Amino acid sequence: MDLHARLAAVAGLCLLPLLPLGVRLTHLQVLQGSELRSRVAGEVLRTTTESFPRAEIRDRRGRLMAQSVPFWSCFAERSRLRDRPAVARELGRALGMPEDEVLRRLQDPARFPVVKEDLKPEELSALSAARLDDKRLMEYGVGVQLRYRRFYPNGDLARGVLGLVGTDQDGLAGLELTFASRLKGQPRRLAYVRDGSGRSIYLDAQSPAELPRPLRITIDRDIQFHAEEVLRQTDRQFRAQGGMIVVLDPETSEILAMAADPADPLRNVMIQDTYEPGSTFKTVTAAAALNEGLVKESETFFCENGSYAIAPGVVISDHEPAGTLTLQGILEKSSNIGAAKVGERVGAMRFYRYSRAFGFDIKTGVALPGETAGEMKPLTGLTRVVLAASSYGYGIGVSALQMANAYNALAGGGVLHEPAIACDAPEDAAGEAPCRRPTAVRRVVSEATARTLSRMLEGVVESGTGLTARIPGYRIAGKTGTARKLDRRTGKYSTTSYLASFVGFLPLSRPRWTILVVIDEPQGQYYGAQVAAPVFAALGRRLLAMAGVPPDQPAAVAASRP
Amino acid sequence: MRPQPADASQRRRVLLLAAGAFFLMAMVWQHVQATRLGYRVEKVRQQILAMRCANGALRMQLESQLSPANLSLQARTHLGMSLASPESLRSLDGPASAARTGLLQRLISRARRALSGTSPA
Numbered sequence: 271m272d273l274h275a276r277l278a279a280v281a282g283l284c285l286l287p288l289l290p291l292g293v294r295l296t297h298l299q300v301l302q303g304s305e306l307r308s309r310v311a312g313e314v315l316r317t318t319t320e321s322f323p324r325a326e327i328r329d330r331r332g333r334l335m336a337q338s339v340p341f342w343s344c345f346a347e348r349s350r351l352r353d354r355p356a357v358a359r360e361l362g363r364a365l366g367m368p369e370d371e372v373l374r375r376l377q378d379p380a381r382f383p384v385v386k387e388d389l390k391p392e393e394l395s396a397l398s399a400a401r402l403d404d405k406r407l408m409e410y411g412v413g414v415q416l417r418y419r420r421f422y423p424n425g426d427l428a429r430g431v432l433g434l435v436g437t438d439q440d441g442l443a444g445l446e447l448t449f450a451s452r453l454k455g456q457p458r459r460l461a462y463v464r465d466g467s468g469r470s471i472y473l474d475a476q477s478p479a480e481l482p483r484p485l486r487i488t489i490d491r492d493i494q495f496h497a498e499e500v501l502r503q504t505d506r507q508f509r510a511q512g513g514m515i516v517v518l519d520p521e522t523s524e525i526l527a528m529a530a531d532p533a534d535p536l537r538n539v540m541i542q543d544t545y546e547p548g549s550t551f552k553t554v555t556a557a558a559a560l561n562e563g564l565v566k567e568s569e570t571f572f573c574e575n576g577s578y579a580i581a582p583g584v585v586i587s588d589h590e591p592a593g594t595l596t597l598q599g600i601l602e603k604s605s606n607i608g609a610a611k612v613g614e615r616v617g618a619m620r621f622y623r624y625s626r627a628f629g630f631d632i633k634t635g636v637a638l639p640g641e642t643a644g645e646m647k648p649l650t651g652l653t654r655v656v657l658a659a660s661s662y663g664y665g666i667g668v669s670a671l672q673m674a675n676a677y678n679a680l681a682g683g684g685v686l687h688e689p690a691i692a693c694d695a696p697e698d699a700a701g702e703a704p705c706r707r708p709t710a711v712r713r714v715v716s717e718a719t720a721r722t723l724s725r726m727l728e729g730v731v732e733s734g735t736g737l738t739a740r741i742p743g744y745r746i747a748g749k750t751g752t753a754r755k756l757d758r759r760t761g762k763y764s765t766t767s768y769l770a771s772f773v774g775f776l777p778l779s780r781p782r783w784t785i786l787v788v789i790d791e792p793q794g795q796y797y798g799a800q801v802a803a804p805v806f807a808a809l810g811r812r813l814l815a816m817a818g819v820p821p822d823q824p825a826a827v828a829a830s831r832p
Numbered sequence: 833m834r835p836q837p838a839d840a841s842q843r844r845r846v847l848l849l850a851a852g853a854f855f856l857m858a859m860v861w862q863h864v865q866a867t868r869l870g871y872r873v874e875k876v877r878q879q880i881l882a883m884r885c886a887n888g889a890l891r892m893q894l895e896s897q898l899s900p901a902n903l904s905l906q907a908r909t910h911l912g913m914s915l916a917s918p919e920s921l922r923s924l925d926g927p928a929s930a931a932r933t934g935l936l937q938r939l940i941s942r943a944r945r946a947l948s949g950t951s952p953a
Contacts, residue, residue, distance in 0.1 A: 323888075337888075339885075339888035339891075340881065340885045341885055341888075391882045394882065416881055416885075421892050423892065423899055424899040424901065425901060427900070463870075469871060471870030472870065472873060472877070495900035744918065811918055814918040814921075815915070815916040815917055815920065816916070820923055
């Protein structure tokens with residue numbers, strides 16, 4: 271046998287054991303390949319969803335209002351828990367907790383009792399070292415999970431607007447609910463394999479991630495803070511049941527502040543509740559009369575010296591008896607009788623049309639949940655008596671936002687805009703510029719009427735019931751309101767519970783803010799002029815100083831200086 | 833001297849075997865590296881999450897400190913500040929006399945007046 275043959279024989283003998291191996295491999299790879307691959311995929315290949323923290327909410331200048339903060343939580347799965355004392359011992363050691371405490375938590379009747387939240391990095395490492403991480407989840411029924419907590423860095427500031435989220439990070443109220451899907455984003459699906467020791471190797475993303483972008487809102491954090499502070503101070507001073515302040519931008523109807531006391535994240539009283547506006551509604555009656563040319567500025571109305579029997583058994587009275595008054599005088603003295611007579615002149619049809627044109631009895635369309643349309647008698651229900659009462663703001667229900675927006679239309683030259691709460695512009699464009707293109711709803715009154723009415727409202731502040739809203743050096747237009755509250759028990763108007771309000775805009779030469787103040791059931795003093803108008807002035811002073819707006823009536827400021 | 837045909841084919845076989853072995857080795861190496869990288873990626877992911885938690889907690893503290901309520905409290909209690917009023921606003925492009933109340937400003941004003949030869953109003 272030559273050398274080649276011998277070498278071939280040796281090589282053959284060496285390779286012979288590999289033959290069955292090759293046959294087996296071919297059998298596994300080729301004949302059973304697809305079946306085995308699917309079995310393996312089922313056992314080690316997993317998919318998981320990776321969710322992202324809920325998007326931040328920022329104010330109009332890009333300052334943080336809400337943020338989701340991640341944290342690690344250690345939990346147990348009740349149905350899989352075995353040998354609780356042993357688990358409690360190991361967990362207690364890893365998490366630095368007393369064994370009894372861990373055991374007590376493990377015995378919680380919840381399906382997934384939480385052992386500890388806000389795990390520190392060293393506690394996470396200790397859990398891994400104790401082999402109580404994911405690998406032993408099946409065995410012990412214990413695991414760790416990344417969770418998110420919604421955090422509002424400014425405390426209760428604007429909580430009625432922001433709303434709140436549940437433990438699963440779903441929006442429950444306010445903006446958190448309205449923009450729930452936008453804030454939450456789209457979680458992505460990831461494929462991964464898990465090895466024998468329980469460790470994961472991520473393979474690929476199966477669906478693209480849609481990272482939620484921050485939501486910028488029209489609220490100005492500083493204005494909101496000042497509004498809430500002055501409101502709290504007033505409520506304390508007058509031991510009031512509560513109060514509301516709405517601040518709007520007259521040019522765009524952007525909501526700059528919405529303050530309520532007490533603050534309730536589940537309820538935004540400024541859009542969800544209605545109140546009888548009282549005298550602040552006289553402006554609507556006057557606007558209808560002026561715009562339709564039914565009343566001339568110089569025309570006078572006899573105000574019956576304070577008592578007017580409009581129908582048998584129905585007497586309208588004024589808080590301050592007056593004789594003959596012009597339309598401006600009616601607004602300045604806040605005469606109910608004068609307003610009722612102007613309302614009669616306007617007529618039910620026009621009054622109804624103008625009230626709706628100003629946005630009453632219709633939802634404003636603001637992007638906040640649970641908005642009320644308000645309450646107003648239908649046209650057929652506007653009898654002589656009802657029309658007279660409605661002319662001075664009784665028998666109708668309005669939301670605070672509706673009332674502020676109606677005055678905002680006057681401040682903006684007679685055009686009603688849709689109030690805005692969310693900005694169009696991207697988050698990085700935060701700045702002084704309007705953050706949303708204004709949406710004009712309709713022209714309510716002519717520019718000339720708006721100007722005339724604004725001048726009359728200036729008279730209310732300069733020489734009428736709104737004297738306490740004055741700020742030396744600045745021209746202000748506004749109207750006081752004092753409404754008796756309806757006693758739900760007796761069905762009659764209370765003689766002890768009042769709602770004091772003031773709504774106006776400043777500075778009149780170029781309105782920057784429309785402010786509505788409503789104080790619910792103030793004790794002691796209760797007139798809008800005594801309770802709400804000073805709040806308007808206090809907030810107005812803060813806003814003017816903050817924005818550095820120079821006086822538009824410099825002579826008055828010079829005269830007021832000592 | 834030219835190589836024999838048998839030697840050439842043998843060398844080719846050896847080369848093929850070597851290439852095959854090298855290819856197999858490369859495949860094994862790549863698989864091992866991919867697995868190792870996978871573990872590293874997972875570890876880094878965990879680190880990122882832990883850092884995100886820590887960062888979130890720190891940011892939470894910072895934003896709480898910067899909240900208007902806290903700033904206002906600090907300004908009033910620790911710095912003795914009070915709210916500005918509109919009366920305290922001064923227009924810089926208006927008459928400057930109100931702003932020239934400091935000693936240096938008064939000296940400058942006096943010097944200017946002396947140079948221009950005007951007397952104070």
